[in-house]
Amino acid sequence: MVVQQVIELAAVGLLAGIFGAILGIGGGMIITPVLTIMMGIDIKYAIGASIIAVIATSSGATIAYIKDDLLNLRVAMFLEIATTIGAITGALLTGVIPHALLYVFFGLLLIYSSTNMIRKLRGTADERYQPVQPDKWSERLNLNGSYRDIIEHKNVDYEVKNVPGGFAMMYGAGVASGLLGIGSGAFKVIAMDTIMKMPLKPSSATSNLMMGVTAAASATVYFFNGSIQPQIAAPLAIGILVGATIGTRIMQHLRPRVIRMIFIPILIYMGLQMALKGFGVTI
Amino acid sequence: MAERKKEMNEVERLIGQILRIGVIVSAIVIVIGLAALFIEGGSGYPGDTVPLGFRAMFAGVMQFKPFAIIMLGLFLLILTPVLRVVVSIYAFAVERDTLYVAITTIVLIILVIAMVIGYAGK
Numbered sequence: 073m074v075v076q077q078v079i080e081l082a083a084v085g086l087l088a089g090i091f092g093a094i095l096g097i098g099g100g101m102i103i104t105p106v107l108t109i110m111m112g113i114d115i116k117y118a119i120g121a122s123i124i125a126v127i128a129t130s131s132g133a134t135i136a137y138i139k140d141d142l143l144n145l146r147v148a149m150f151l152e153i154a155t156t157i158g159a160i161t162g163a164l165l166t167g168v169i170p171h172a173l174l175y176v177f178f179g180l181l182l183i184y185s186s187t188n189m190i191r192k193l194r195g196t197a198d199e200r201y202q203p204v205q206p207d208k209w210s211e212r213l214n215l216n217g218s219y220r221d222i223i224e225h226k227n228v229d230y231e232v233k234n235v236p237g238g239f240a241m242m243y244g245a246g247v248a249s250g251l252l253g254i255g256s257g258a259f260k261v262i263a264m265d266t267i268m269k270m271p272l273k274p275s276s277a278t279s280n281l282m283m284g285v286t287a288a289a290s291a292t293v294y295f296f297n298g299s300i301q302p303q304i305a306a307p308l309a310i311g312i313l314v315g316a317t318i319g320t321r322i323m324q325h326l327r328p329r330v331i332r333m334i335f336i337p338i339l340i341y342m343g344l345q346m347a348l349k350g351f352g353v354t355i
Numbered sequence: 356m357a358e359r360k361k362e363m364n365e366v367e368r369l370i371g372q373i374l375r376i377g378v379i380v381s382a383i384v385i386v387i388g389l390a391a392l393f394i395e396g397g398s399g400y401p402g403d404t405v406p407l408g409f410r411a412m413f414a415g416v417m418q419f420k421p422f423a424i425i426m427l428g429l430f431l432l433i434l435t436p437v438l439r440v441v442v443s444i445y446a447f448a449v450e451r452d453t454l455y456v457a458i459t460t461i462v463l464i465i466l467v468i469a470m471v472i473g474y475a476g477k
Contacts, residue, residue, distance in 0.1 A: 138371035156465040284436035289469035291433045302425035
């Protein structure tokens with residue numbers, strides 16, 4: 073038992089938890105290469121640890137975001153139908169569709185989404201919430217919400233639109249996580265922020281809430297097939313729980329602009345990583 | 356509208372409490388396991404062996420084996436999101452929101468199916 077490795081893992085978890093909570097991503101795509109390349113941990117155990125990491129980030133962040141009324145429970149519940157059905161589809165499709173093709177497809181999708189985000193960043197200097205016209209699904213399903221913006225000292229009421237489009241994107245996110253074993257928090261944020269026009273902060277918080285449920289199904293599989301090494305997953309999980317709690321505090325005080333600026337390079341990195349993986353290159 | 360918002364806050368508060376309890380309990384169990392690992396200087400199992408399955412895990416916890424305690428804590432952590440879905444069904448039912456009781460129940464059923472398929476596939 074190496075004490076140094078436990079401390080290193082807890083530190084990795086702390087950082088992953090902070091960024092994961094702020095951005096609404098599980099960080100599996102980032103944690104896995106850190107564990108395998110930098111720490112020399114077997115890929116099987118790294119994936120097992122990263123799925124635990126997704127759940128730890130989700131639960132740790134959700135506690136704070138529920139208390140601060142930042143997430144949209146109805147949006148989460150409704151869209152979880154899409155992610156869970158997608159996860160099943162993904163599990164059933166294993167072996168049917170070549171993984172390489174999927175990695176390239178989802179990688180390019182992430183890169184494309186980052187260009188949307190860049191356009192949004194450059195688009196308007198006014199970053200206040202611009203009201204949108206809700207579609208009939210949003211009204212029927214009661215998906216409108218409101219959150220407390222700490223920076224502007226006011227409650228922001230918002231509507232969502234393009235619900236079928238968001239639902240389809242969530243289904244794709246579910247397929248990706250079922251097939252490729254990724255938490256796909258980034259896709260969830262894109263579905264809510266870019267497609268459904270939800271404000272960025274509730275999008276991120278709601279994504280945090282959702283990815284725990286998506287990951288729980290695959291986590292039980294990893295749990296019983298020996299992919300989880302206690303001495304790797306445990307310090308990582310504890311570090312993340314602490315980090316996620318800190319991250320939720322920081323996120324509230326960041327401007328959406330700043331969150332986007334952190335998000336874009338991570339999207340591009342993840343997109344490149346996935347697309348290259350499809351071509352057999354690991355970065 | 357205001358009424359609806361207030362109800363929603365009640366639902367969210369309940370879910371938040373359940374999650375908090377789940378996370379704190381699992382974190383405490385994991386930390387106890389890690390501490391035991393350091394104090395005893397071993398996992399309680401030969402080599403890299405990890406207790407798999409409920410029987411091995413609980414038997415190990417009874418004998419205070421570090422790896423078994425950590426695995427129990429990790430398992431509790433995995434259960435927190437599932438628990439949240441279950442509590443949400445109850446919470447929406449209390450608020451008489453039948454649409455969302457149905458939606459959340461569907462999510463739970465799909466989640467269970469996904470877990471079963473996962474087992475079968477391995």
